Amino acid sequence: MTGTVLDTLVPAETPEGILLELRPSGLCARACAFLLDMLIRFMIFSLLTTVIALLGALGPAILLIMLFLLEWLYPVAFELTRWGATPGKRALGLKVVMDNGLPITPAASLTRNLLRVADFLPFMYGSALVCMLIRRDFKRLGDLAAATLVVYEARETRKAQLPQVEPLAPAIPVALQDQAAVIALAARAPRLTGERLDELAALAAAVSGDAGGAGPEVTRRVLGVAQWFLGRRSP
Amino acid sequence: MTPIQFEQLYERDWEELRQLLAQMHGRRYGQERLTVHGERVAALYRRTCEHLALARARFYPAYLVERLEQITSDAHQAIYQHSELGIGRLARLFSRDFPRAVRAHAGFVWTAAALFVVTSLALGLLVYFRPELILSVADAGTVAQYDQMYSKAAQEIGRPGGAGSDWGMFGFYIRHNVGIAFQCFAAGLFAGVGTLFYLAYNGALIGAVAGYLTERGLAATFFAFVVTHSAFELTAIVLSGAAGLRLGYSLLAPGRQTRLQSLVKAARESIVIIYGVSALLLIAAAVEAFWSSAGWIPLAVKYSVAALCWIAVISYLTLQGRRAN
Numbered sequence: 001m002t003g004t005v006l007d008t009l010v011p012a013e014t015p016e017g018i019l020l021e022l023r024p025s026g027l028c029a030r031a032c033a034f035l036l037d038m039l040i041r042f043m044i045f046s047l048l049t050t051v052i053a054l055l056g057a058l059g060p061a062i063l064l065i066m067l068f069l070l071e072w073l074y075p076v077a078f079e080l081t082r083w084g085a086t087p088g089k090r091a092l093g094l095k096v097v098m099d100n101g102l103p104i105t106p107a108a109s110l111t112r113n114l115l116r117v118a119d120f121l122p123f124m125y126g127s128a129l130v131c132m133l134i135r136r137d138f139k140r141l142g143d144l145a146a147a148t149l150v151v152y153e154a155r156e157t158r159k160a161q162l163p164q165v166e167p168l169a170p171a172i173p174v175a176l177q178d179q180a181a182v183i184a185l186a187a188r189a190p191r192l193t194g195e196r197l198d199e200l201a202a203l204a205a206a207v208s209g210d211a212g213g214a215g216p217e218v219t220r221r222v223l224g225v226a227q228w229f230l231g232r233r234s235p
Numbered sequence: 236m237t238p239i240q241f242e243q244l245y246e247r248d249w250e251e252l253r254q255l256l257a258q259m260h261g262r263r264y265g266q267e268r269l270t271v272h273g274e275r276v277a278a279l280y281r282r283t284c285e286h287l288a289l290a291r292a293r294f295y296p297a298y299l300v301e302r303l304e305q306i307t308s309d310a311h312q313a314i315y316q317h318s319e320l321g322i323g324r325l326a327r328l329f330s331r332d333f334p335r336a337v338r339a340h341a342g343f344v345w346t347a348a349a350l351f352v353v354t355s356l357a358l359g360l361l362v363y364f365r366p367e368l369i370l371s372v373a374d375a376g377t378v379a380q381y382d383q384m385y386s387k388a389a390q391e392i393g394r395p396g397g398a399g400s401d402w403g404m405f406g407f408y409i410r411h412n413v414g415i416a417f418q419c420f421a422a423g424l425f426a427g428v429g430t431l432f433y434l435a436y437n438g439a440l441i442g443a444v445a446g447y448l449t450e451r452g453l454a455a456t457f458f459a460f461v462v463t464h465s466a467f468e469l470t471a472i473v474l475s476g477a478a479g480l481r482l483g484y485s486l487l488a489p490g491r492q493t494r495l496q497s498l499v500k501a502a503r504e505s506i507v508i509i510y511g512v513s514a515l516l517l518i519a520a521a522v523e524a525f526w527s528s529a530g531w532i533p534l535a536v537k538y539s540v541a542a543l544c545w546i547a548v549i550s551y552l553t554l555q556g557r558r559a560n
Contacts, residue, residue: 015315016284020308064406068413080320082260101308103316111502114509117421118429141424144495145482145502154305180294183238187298230296231237 010137010149012101020101023152024137025094027129030150036088041070072113079109089150099147108146115142162186167232168224171209179229182207186226238295245286249306252279256309280310331556333511336504338553340477343484347434347476351469354435355442362446369447372440381444385453385460401524408520412468416475416512420482420505427483434476441469459537460527466544467519470552471512478505478512515548 008026011019048066052059078086084104085095096104096112119128119140128140137149163186174182182204189197194216201222202214208221236244255271287303289295337344362368369378415437422429448457485501486494526532526540 014284014307014311016281018284018287018307020311021304058400058402061400061402061406064403064410068406068410071410072413072417101311103312106320107503107506110509111506114417114506115421115424115502117418118424121422121425121429145424145498147499154308176294180296183296187296229237231239 008136008138010099010151012099014101022097022101022149024139025092025150025152026138027132029092029094029152030089030132030138033086033088033092033094036091037075037086038088040087041074045070075113075116076106076109079104079113080106085153093153093155094150095153096148096150099149104148108148111146112142112148115145118142161190162226162230163189163223165220165223165227167227167234168208168221169228170207170225172206174207174229178207182222182226183229186223189223236293238299241286241290241295242299245282248279248282249286249303252276252283252310253306255279256306256313259313276310277314280307280314283307283310328507328510329514332507333514334552334555336507337474337477337511340481340505340508343477343480344474347430347480348473350431350434351438351473351476354438355445358439358442359446359449362443363450366447366450369443372443378447381448382451382453385448385456401528404528405520405524408523409517412471412516412520413513416471416516417509419472419475420479420509420512423479423482424486425483426486427480430476430479430483433479434472437472455534459534462541463537463544464519464523464527466541466548467515467522470548471515471519474508474515475512478508481505 008024010022010024012022013019045067048063052063052066055062075086079096082103083090083095084097089095096109098104098108119125119131119142121127125140128142131140131144132138139149143149162183185200185204192200198214198216198219201219204222205211205213205218207225208218210218210221255276258271259276283303284307287300287307290300290303358372373381415433419430419433419437422433445454445457445461448454481501482498482505485497489497492500522544527537
């Protein structure tokens with residue numbers, strides 16, 4: 001399949017021998033998440049400053065310790081929750097996982113966040129930028145050392161609604177992959193405009209014996225064949 | 236078997252697994268968190284994995300495969316997650332893992348210590364014989380402050396007049412010192428060069444200040460101030476340097492692994508040292524803020540406590556956690 005060449009999916013094998021596909025997040029989404037987190041940290045800090053001003057003598061100590069915690073442990077604390085992501089990452093639908101797709105461990109989270117210092121050098125996350133751009137899985141240095149990956153969280157998939165048309169026997173023998181392609185087309189039908197659906201169905205018209213044809217009637221027949229591939233038969 | 240039959244046949248298993256997982260996680264689905272039978276979850280998970288493999292091999296429609304992928308990946312996460320946090324883990328860390336990790340990195344520790352000590356001695360002697368050189372590591376204002384901080388008249392040693400309370404300094408030391416230690420560690424990622432630089436730099440700075448104050452005749456107050464907390468602080472800086480050197484070395488000499496594998500292994504093993512370093516620096520900050528700066532404690536007491544601290548730290552690192560269990 002040509003699609004696999006362009007994809008940045010990272011396969012992670014489970015002990016059961018199946019491959020889970022992780023979708024690493026690119027530079028832009030991560031930069032946005034980072035900026036959001038900066039903003040949140042800044043807001044927490046300004047809130048703290050106002051509250052702590054009322055505390056008197058102990059104030060500066062608490063403030064400095066809070067600053068330290070915000071600087072170093074803010075990402076760690078949030079990555080160890082069950083969402084595995086800081087608020088900024090969650091807002092963008094990202095999360096941090098181990099290379100094998102499991103939730104991040106405390107050691108790995110600490111490693112990747114302490115090594116942020118190295119990523120920051122020489123200035124403004126220069127190393128992280130270069131490292132992320134030359135890798136297919138967009139890891140920064142901290143991710144490399146901690147064996148972690150920032151991925152898009154899987155969306156809830158809803159059950160596909162195939163258009164209900166009369167099942168139709170295929171006119172020619174069709175290989176399994178091609179059957180899957182025809183079914184995939186039918187599953188996408190509700191999200192396509194009528195014209196686009198006709199165009200795409202015309203490419204598959206051979207399966208219903210309408211090779212070369214196009215138009216709503218051909219589309220209906222192709223969708224009928226899709227129903228047949230799924231296993232529906234006319235009553 | 237057609238996709239529809241397949242779905243009808245196994246749908247119930249998938250739904251059951253999904254519901255059990257939802258129960259495990261609880262809150263998200265607005266349900267109560269219930270204990271579920273691990274055995275049942277594991278069995279259903281393995282079965283669903285099998286279904287996913289079948290669905291892929293038979294080129295079943297994408298929506299079906301995606302649905303199975305989602306269920307299996309949720310279950311995978313729930314079943315294989317580690318729980319590393321907890322009091323037991325923390326106790327094990329300090330009673331065993333941290334000192335063992337330090338001893339396992341003995342070569343790196345000695346290298347880091349040697350670099351640190353040699354640069355501080357060199358700069359110390361240099362500045363002692365040519366005091367004007369202190370101006371090349373600190374500006375005149377800061378130097379004047381050193382004079383004032385460690386003068387015999389200072390009520391609170393080691394901090395500029397009018398600086399915050401003990402607590403304020405405690406906060407400052409934590410932030411400042413832990414920052415230096417983390418930097419020392421992380422910079423190791425650049426083939427260890429960054430760590431070498433930070434170790435030498437901090438060694439030089441401390442040596443220069445010590446040399447300068449000795450030349451000015453303030454050695455007594457200065458050493459009485461630093462001797463106690465340095466047991467924790469200098470050890471911690473050297474240890475974080477050792478952890479950083481380990482990172483760098485893993486990249487330079489990966490052995491029979493790829494550089495990446497070697498780095499991952501080095502990071503996993505050396506981060507244990509960093510846990511311990513953070514704890515040491517916390518102690519150091521407390522000692523520095525509340526004990527070292529107190530001018531009213533007699534020197535004899537300070538030096539005896541300092542000796543005890545040094546002995547405690549060194550014997551902890553060399554002896555603790557040696558017994559097999």
